[in-house]
Amino acid sequence: MGKILLVAILLILSMISLGWAQTETDVPPAAQPPVPPRNLIDCPTAGLLPRGSFDVDLRLFPGGGALGGICVGLTDRLLLGVSYGGEKIISDEKVEWFPQPGVSVKYRLVEENFALPALAVGFDSQGYGAYVENDSIARYEVKSKGFYWVASKNYKVLGTPMGLHLGANYSLEDDDGDDEPSVFLGLDKSFNDEFEIILEYDFAFNDNKKLSSFGKGNGYLDAGLRWSFGHRLHIEFDFMNLTGNRKHVEYLARQVRIVYLEYF
DSSP, X not given: OHHHHHHHHHHHHHHHHHHOGGGGGTSOGGGSOOOOOSBSSSSBOSOOOOTTEEEEEEEEETTTEEEEEEEEEOSSSEEEEEEEEEESSSSSSOOEEOSSOEEEEEEEEEOOOSSSOEEEEEEEOOOEEEEEXXXXXXXXXXXXXXXXXXXXXXXXXXXXXXXXXXXEEEOSOOTTSOOOOEEEEEEEEESSSSEEEEEEEEOOTTSOSOOTTSOOSSXXXXXXXXXXXXXXXXXXXXXXXXXXXXXTOOSXXXXXXXXXXXXX
C-alpha cells in the first residue's frame, strides 16, 4: 500500500512538471493571493490551503531519504494530507521504506483578526528523519507531532510580512517511554516577494530521556531559506538540529524541500 502511494505521488509530480503549466492561464495570477505556510519546517502553523486547492510536497533528507506528500484544502477551514517515503532511495543500497504512510488533518477554529491570532487544531502521524525499529523502540528520529494545537499571528515588519507561531502537541510515538506533551514555536519572515527565512524551536519534552542516539534535552532548533517562484512553486533549503540534540551526531542535518501548489 505504501509503495503504491509513493509511486502515485511521483506520477503526480511528473504530471505537474510536464503538463500542468498551462493551467497558469486558467486562474489569473492577480486572483491567486499568497498562501500562508502550512508548516514551518517540521512544526505546523495555523495556515491552511485555499478551498479547492492542493499541494505536493517533496523532501530530500540525509541518508538518501525522500518523503513525498499531498495536502488538500477541502474547505476554507479543513485540510487533509497523506505522506510516504523511505531511506536510501537516492543511493545504490536497498531502499528502506517507512512502515506505513503518514496522515494529517488540520481544522481552523478561529480566524485571525486585528487582536487575536488564528487558532487551529490537528493531528499528524508523520515523523521526520530515519525510522528506527528494534525490539524496544519504533520511532522516527524526530517524532511526529501527533495531536496538536497552534496559534499564528501575522504582522508587517520593515515593509514585509512576518508570522509568529506557538503551539503544543502530544505525540503517539511513545515506545521509548517518553510520553510527555511538548511545546514548539517559530517565525517566518519575508525579505521580498521571493525570499523568506524560517526559524522553529521544538522544546522536545517528549524526547529528552537518555536513550540510544535520540534527544539530549536541548530541543530541536531548525532554520531554513524558502525561495518562491510566484505563489505556486517553492524551493526550500533547511538546516536541522542546530542545537546538536542527538548523540553520536557531529554535524547538523541538511535537507531540500520542494512544494508545488495547484487548484482544482
